[in-house]
Amino acid sequence: MSNGFALRNLNNRLGSAAVSDYGAHVLRWRPAGEAEDVVWSPSSVILASNKAIVGGVPIVFPWFGPGFANGHGLGKKPNHGFGRIRTWQLDAESFSHDYAHYTLDSADLEPGDVPWLESAEEGADAPTPQFHADYEVRATDTLTVTLTVANTGATAFSYEAALHTYFHVSDVAQVRLAGLGGAHYADATDGFKPCVQSDPEVSFTGPVDRVYESDGVLELHDAGLNRTVRIAKSGSAQTVVWNPGKPYGTLVNDKVAGEWREFVCAEAANCREYAVTLAPGESHALSQSIAVL
Ligand SMILES: O=P(O)(O)OC[C@H]1O[C@@H](O)[C@H](O)[C@@H](O)[C@@H]1O
Structure with a gap:
């Protein structure tokens, strides 16, 4: 299932953004009056089936990195889940100069996409999670992105998710990120x-x-x-902070x-020990909201 690589431009007097249907991926965003984009895009963006877009706001879903369950990594591919390499459905009726709404349903997925958090206990016979995902993008002088996942099936399931925003900086060595003093973290480099x-x-x-x-x-x-x-969020127990500190292979x-x-x-993340579990009929919203002070 594909409708190609349609790109949507959101332009209004308060800001501008571009979104790709493939991955429901915000490629860039800039509030009016800023000389540089706030949401960063690399100089080359490759749009190709089954290839993750780098930069912008990748949607990490339904696993983070190689996936994690029962205290260990799962070695799943693609890295950060299939949500980023599927073409999401744009709601053309509500699409406007500052708003885009996308959906992705388990019914539209391809063989091998599900089940996802398989473990020794669950095995290959685990019931296939049935979900409906909504993704909303509002881009004015604030960028707000919200991923809502609902369990539409008869069995509970867990998933990991993140709004993996790349922020444009002048020079990574010169910037400071405040708001995490005293917080516990897991060091993925160690x-x-x-x-x-x-x-x-x-x-x-x-x-x-x-x-x-x-x-x-x-x-x-x-x-x-x-x-x-300013980077605010809701529905998120974790904040992932990342820069490779050296040339990065996928750029x-x-x-x-x-x-x-x-x-x-x-x-803004819910991953590893903080994966979200949804009983039948439940849903969870993960949101990030960005503005220049
Ligand atoms: O998939 P991308 O966009 O290249 O990002 C990969 C990085 O994504 C981050 O979320 C992880 O914490 C890093 O471990 C990982 O290397």
């Missing part, structure tokens, strides 16, 4: 070692890949771009352009 954020601000002097226990608001201070970005021009220096990812 086998998910448990740590505590002792400094009130996160700085990026090397590879950073951390899963914080935090539902709080962040402020991304960027003296080079002369701005502070096409990285070795030439050093693009890894131009972004910081701050993700």
Whole structure:
């Protein structure tokens, strides 16, 4: 099932954004008056079936990284789940200059997409999760993205999710991320070692890949771009903070352009031990809201 690689432009007097139907992926966003995009896109964006778009706001669903259950990684592919490499259905009637609404249903998936959190206990005979996912994008002087997943079947299921936003920064080494002081985190660069954020601000002097226990608001201070970005969220127990700290394989021009220096990812997440479990009929909304202060 595919309707190609349609790109939607949201343009209004308060801001502009572009969204791809493939992945329901916000590619970029900029409030009016800002010289640079706030949601970052690399210099080359490849749109290809079964290939994840890098940059923008990837939807991580229904597993994070290789997936996680019962205390261990699951080695699942694709990395960060299939939600990012499926063409979502745009609600053409409600689409406007500042709003896009997408849906993805388990009924539309391809063989192999489900079941997803299989484990030794569940095995291959685990019931196939039935879900309906809504994704809403509102782009004005604030960008708000909301992923709502409903269990439409007769059996409970769990899923991981994240709104994996790439923020444009002047130089990753110069920016500071505030709002996580004192928070516990798992350091993914060191086998998910448990740590505590002792400094009130996160700085990026090397590879950073951390899963914080935090539902709080962040402020991304960027003296080079002369701005502070406020990053709020709801329905999210964790904040993932990531920058590779070196050229990154999936960025096409990285070795030439050093693009890894131009972004910081701050993700509203529910993953690993905080995967969401939905009983039949239940739903959960995960939202991130971004504005320049
Ligand atoms: O899939 P992308 O967009 O290249 O991002 C990958 C990164 O995504 C982050 O969410 C993870 O914490 C990192 O471990 C991972 O490397």
